[in-house]
Amino acid sequence: MPFTVQDFLRERSSDLQLEILAGSAGLEREITVSELNRPGLALGGFFDSFRWERIQVIGRGEHAYIDQVALKRDLDSLKNFFDFKIPCLILTHGWRPRPELIALADKHRVPLLSCTLPTATLVAELSSFLEEKLSPTITLHSVLVDVYGLGVLISGDSGIGKSECALELIKRGHMLVADDVVQIQHLPGGILIGRPANQIMQHHIEVRGLGIIDVKELFGMSAILNSSRIEVVIQLEMWDNAKEYDRVGIEDHSLEILGLRVPRIIMPVRPGRNLAILIEVSALHQRLKARGVNTAMEMEKNLIQVLTREGAAPPPQKRPAQEPPRPPRQGHGRPPYRRR
Template sequence: MAKVLVEEVINHFKLELICGKKGINREILTSDISRPGLEMAGFFTYYPAERVQLLGKTELSFFASLSKKEREDRMNQLCTEKTPAIVISRGLEVPEELIESSEKAGVPVLRSTLKSTRLSSLITNYLETRLAPTTSIHGVLVDVYGVGVLLTGDSGVGKSETALELVKRGHRLVADDSVEIRQAGENELVGNAPELIRHLLEIRGLGIINVMTLFGAGAVRNYKKIALVIHLEFWDPDKVYDRLGLEEERVKLIDTFIPRLVLPVRPGRNLAVIVEVASMNYRLKNMGVNTAQQFSERLNEAIRDR
């Protein structure tokens, strides 16, 4: 399971650590942020203790109106063993009761000068990215006409060579050999290269080349949304390949289904050009133009007329 340490959040957003230093290695397991307004009023029945708690001007203003005993009770219930951290927005003063409870429970109390809404949005986006489901697959990811194309296939089938030809034709390389994929949204997958091999491309017989150094910064991208999977395989004369394009195959990556094409590889086929056309055809389908479907309809009409 993916996790983020509180210390990483502190360093990323340059938050001020007020107290509870012994808890900075606590793990954050969810991207949800809680603003405990009802809890300040004493309702802890459904308190989501596993979330980062954000206290803003509204919560602290109400808290200040409570009696001394109520304030102590609220903060003792707010700071639990599960609570990863409590963040104060707007640079507001931290209540003494919170400092005492956080030190006893080991819950880090952090402070930022940002407004509550902005701070909540930034932390949520950061945690969603870090905690998103991820996987790593063998393949090549390229940006072709704005379409993220993931090339897969057996080793030696020509994925890297196809990517090199695409780069020469003005497209951009994202990752070669190993592609790290994360679930960025409900139906959105984003791929990138591991830091060690970023911008590098391996060509058998030539070795490893740096695409950005050879072709310039415009020839690479650090990440790209994956829209289409193209599987390269050696030509099998006994296999029947799709010649019309009516059947759309889909492959599941993490929790998302992506359109998948199978391209047979044999001498004389210009794979880079075919990948370009496949990308343009994908964009055309998204605009509502399905050439294969239109041909099928015209063919059926011709048969009926006869």
């Protein structure tokens, strides 16, 4: 869904203290990138590598130049500047533009906004907002629970028990983020953030046989969370006797989400298995892995060292075979025969 200048004003005009001065006819212009631009050289007519697709921020230096150009009545460079399809211009420090700039904005239908914040503050706030707003997004049929501070995405076929598993984790003191449909965003820095895709169903769980449960009302504020960073995926699947499951943990599995690889654990389901405890242990185990501690790899390394040490030991030396004792010859070893 396109994000327009009008949407931007509707969401952040009060927080960023924005006021529209001219160019109201261009409020439907689309904002496509999160980066901002300071058009210093472009205002003077140098348009090589000019990033016109970005929101243009006019600070004090640009203010002084535009005032000087307007006084000299040399507006050709400014006219060429407005020929580009700029999303909008934002004037910082509450600067009120000259009539020439307002006329150009109205003529070219470029929204001209005024902001009372300093330039650095506006750039920081606006960049953070646009990075989150315009980041790549996907929705997945799954459940997201915050377990020991780690976002655990529980996936699997419909009816396998994802919601019931999340409910057991909530009873054990963990927090629900989203049930059934999770919206995932790829933020800068390789971060995946998950939150409820349906705001109406936020903080609710659908359990077959019970219906819809309000987790916030039933378990309190400590049982819910608005968003969480996804760090591990638990894939539930019915136990298949013909399939061999990992029993050691040396092999690492992952799932690609929005171009990022997320650790994945395949968890077979059958009666008698306590999935909530297994997911708790999986979250703690993943935290150890993130800190460089891998129990399976450590055990394999120790086993290889023991086998190598035993294989390098010299073989035991064989003793020389002893000859069997010879039978004594006649007359030897016996007392002499005496006649009586």
